[in-house]
Amino acid sequence: MRAAVTILAVAALASVPLWLRDPYLLNALITTGIFVIGAMSLNLLLGFTGQLSLGHIAFFGIGAYVSALTSLGFDVGLPGDVRLVHAPWPPIAGSLLAILVAGMCGYFVGLLSFRVRGAYFVIVTISFAEVVRLVALNWVELTQGPLALTNIPSIALSLPGIGELTLRTKMQNYYLVLVVALVAYLLIARLVHSHFGRAMRGLMENETLAVSVGIDVTRTLTLAAVISAAIAGAAGSLYAHYIRIIDPEVFAFINTVTMVIMVISGGKGSLAGPVVGGLIFGLLPVALRPVMAPEAQWIAYGGVLIAILFVLPRGIVPSLAQRFIRRRSGAPALASVALTETGAKEPA
Amino acid sequence: MERGVLEIRDVVCGYGGVTALRGISLDVRAGQLVALIGANGAGKSTTLRAISGLVPPRAGQMRFEGIDITGARPPRVLASGIAHCPEGRRVFPHMSVEENLDMGAYLRRGSGEIAADRDRIYAEFPRLAERRRQAAGTLSGGEQQMLAIGRALMSRPRLIMFDEPSLGLAPNIVERTFAIIRGIRDAGTTVLLVEQNAFAALEMCDHAYLLENGRIVLSGAGSELIANEHVRKAYLGG
Amino acid sequence: MTRALGLVPVFALATALFGGTAGAQTIKIGVNEPLTGAFAASGTYVVNGAKIAADEINAKGGILGKKIELVIEDNKSNPTEAAAVAEKLITSDKVPVLMGAWGSSLTLAVMPKLMEYETPMVVETSSSGKITTTGNPFVFRISPPSAVEAAAFKGIVDKLALKKVDFLIINNDWGRGTAEDFSKMMKDKGISIGLVETMDQGAQDMSAQLSKIKSSDSETVIVTTAVDQLTLIFKQAAALGLKKRIITTGGSQNPDQIIAQAGAAANGTMHLTTFLPWFPDKTPNPEATNYFITEWKKRGFEFAGCTESFRGYDGIRTAAAAVEKAGKAEPAAIKAALWDINIKGLNGDIVFRKSGPEGKESGQSQPNVYLIEINDGKVELKTL
């Protein structure tokens, strides 16, 4: 039943470019899709370990910059008269490096997450993203700072027998994003249902208990952070090669907020949640644009967000699932109580 | 069953998906010391928390001095004359001893009377008077227990509920604590005592209830329960 | 999941209903500006200027017998949105020419879309050198990049007897570009460069930077930022007792606002500007300047906005002139016609010269640059 729904949804998404001819809407779907991938990766951290990162855009942005710089090349001076020169590589190598470097950064933030929890973790992650943004802004020699990296090449795939295929059109990019999103979805799904996924959930529901049954907290949290950051890096790479210009504003707080909104409104800890929330909040601005003044669009955006949280506090997917499929409510409710208590009260 | 000053009828109570109290009824008569005994997790603390309004009951009725207090929030319960001295003492660690006592009189007006009551507590517990400017978190366990009792008395309650007052205290302090509790009863204040040290509780109480799995399974005078076979086996170590 | 998908056709329908129906009766010009977010104030000024131009043209009967219609979209001060908005304007609204997108990173984000749909855009504000040097033949810029400004300033540095100069710049493409181009020009002139201090967009307290500049051994500070930060800098410099010659660049300063808000602190400051609303008679097109200023005031906008909004006015007039010259509202024809127009803008003749790699040059117009000085609360024009 569940698999059928998933296959149907994928088929429906795959058919979109066949009947949707409007490039503007297709563009909106592609950028939404890229952010949905970011949101899915955030969900791994937020929904399955209970750690709310408000600096997730850092990994996305790092992925974007690494990918762009790898494919554009650079020449920077390091302390001690060393020059680091890099000749342009194919964009696909950039994407792989983006995943790698973002994952590594995730490792360090993962280590941090072991030390601080709850509101403190939130603020550390915000700060991390801001520091990365300020480095991108001020390390002009490498990143061009506010002058932006431009003319980033589109992703090219070398296919055996066919040769080089550069993905320039909307339709090609749409399918690229869809495929990456699908891979990320399946990866996260597998992970969540593995032994490791059970460890993560155990940790979220009751840390003391989880530790007592032998779950290695640091290792679990760090691994979740690494995978989550790597997927976000992949999304950032897609972004850089699709938009073809990046500047430090990619790290803007509002971009993190967009991802968090997608996850929480859709339902954290639910695999489909970020997809549903992402499609709604990715396309809401498109729907609002023709009907109201620019400032009012933002007011409506904030209003819709508040309304969803009030009406469906656990997110759209879990709330609807609960409404339609009768389930015993005991265990999940207790889990969320446990989460609040640990999230709320432990500064250290 | 004889009606008490505190009447509890068929109270059901729980947290999330767990039901802690499965319909309990009990009566506390004026001027008596009533003990509530039972194993860990039997629902003793929950009973007190339900009475004081920290956990709203799902069903049932509670009346104090004839007034319905079912579902009332803690401030109203306190205002009606019931003080609750919580488990683990729960003094405010970063506030001074004096401020802790003043918190006990939070709902009262008239600073003169409050100061007089405070002095009475200091007279009763000279250690607290010595440490009146000290942060409560720096006191020893016994001193914190005295402070918690003093704080509860500051509201001038007609019924005072103690939750595990002996927990984690040295034996001589435990004895002192029980003496104080008896003293409170003797001075005319009704006491509802939750205690894991079943023998001590039964010995000093006028009436006792035994809780098992969220239900009252036995009640009677303290001496009756001590004599009971089941109680002896399960709670008095033989 | 399938539920959410049901929304997509609804959006498509909405777009179909709201866009693309009025096409035949009017000539559309797409306007892609920041109306919310960090640059909201500037974007709104430019759009107000653009509306004055459109109303003026329509009052005179429009172009090619049709009224012009501005399709104004908010790019939210966000590059991703700027690109999306360009896409919408070109594909849904079918505009044959665009104007935008204020900030350089916004404009740069739009540029691949121009290539993709082969639609020309008049760039009215952005100053980054990259815009006209990367080989995008659909870009036509009427604002001066900092190199042009630096070249214009070259003529008078001798008269000012500059010896050593510090910079205080906004940390974006505009400030960075200015520091780079002005430093190069001054080094050629034998003037030494001292500190280069930056401030973030939106930063409010520049006391630390100014204290540092106060203690340096230079006699002049070149300041590049938007008018709000300029006001703050003058106030804070005065409070710190900074007594150096201050020269501002970039042309969106507003001396009147500075005089009103910074008072005596503004005396003695010099400003490089591209528009002279205070001396309409000294502008290249006095009649248009007078009309624009009268209209601006009539609509109840603050005089302060003139120095930004005139770019929107000039941008729309440029686009309209190109449509008229092309004889039809088609992107290719308009693009070709842009190379042939010669109109008197509020800040000089708008004539596009080629810039960037051969074969795919962008258009760059060379506006006039003026130096003004504030003395006793009044604006004086210094002759270059």
Place this chain on the structure above:
Amino acid sequence: MSEFLQHLVNMLVLGGTYALLGIGLTLIFGIMNVVNFTHGVLYTFGAYIMFIVVQQLGLNFFLALPVAVLAGWLLGATIELTLLRPLRGSDIDTTMLVMIGAWIAMQSGTLWIWGGVAKSVATPFPEAPLVLGPVSVSWLRLFVLAAAAMLILVTYLLINKTSLGRAMRATFQDHDTASLMGVNVDMIYTSTFAIGSSLAAAAGALLGPVYVIFPQMGDLAAVKAFAIVILGGLGNITGAVIGGFILALAEELGAGYVSSGYRDAMGFVIIIAVLIFRPTGLFARAERVG
């Protein structure tokens, strides 16, 4: 040397306002455990109240400050009653996201009402600065420092010497036990949020005339407030005051002697460093609070 002295003086006037920003947030954060994303909007709101009272209504500059405090109090109480109270007991993520929604909507509302063009407020203070040897400081900033000090003192007395303040501290330390003492915890939450909000509005009203007033002015202020709270420890007023001065000092010296480009990074670097090396804040008591 004179540059250093000037940096120190700058630090003093800046630190006072940072402290004011920080104490409002530390109360809300500490007592309610709400990461309050509307703090910056309330700061902006206070500045616009100043603008309305002085520039649009033409009333006295000194009258505007209490008006802003009152307006901030009312708006804060409204936010608490309509958005936070119904969500009591929800998890921290939900509350935080609701506050983000409120922040987006309110900031856009400010833009809608007043437009994006920055406003300035005329002040009755002389333009010429006070010059003391090598250092100068403007009279307006001295006034702001004095007013901030006064507000901080009032808040300190409110928290430490009144029955409401005692109840707030008790709630912060143990909300269940506080309610057993008869404290109406809901009322304490509303008052805390309202008081914190009125302090944010006061900071905005004081700093609005020093700088300029525009819809996004609160964003940077809010981030700095978070840094100060982390630095000083949750719910710790004295810590927030010291934290405010430390942040101001780090920014001044960072911009003066390291690189001005990283000036605003100082706050974030401090947050990360403090949380790595001393997660409860520099001035928090060692034992767990709350």
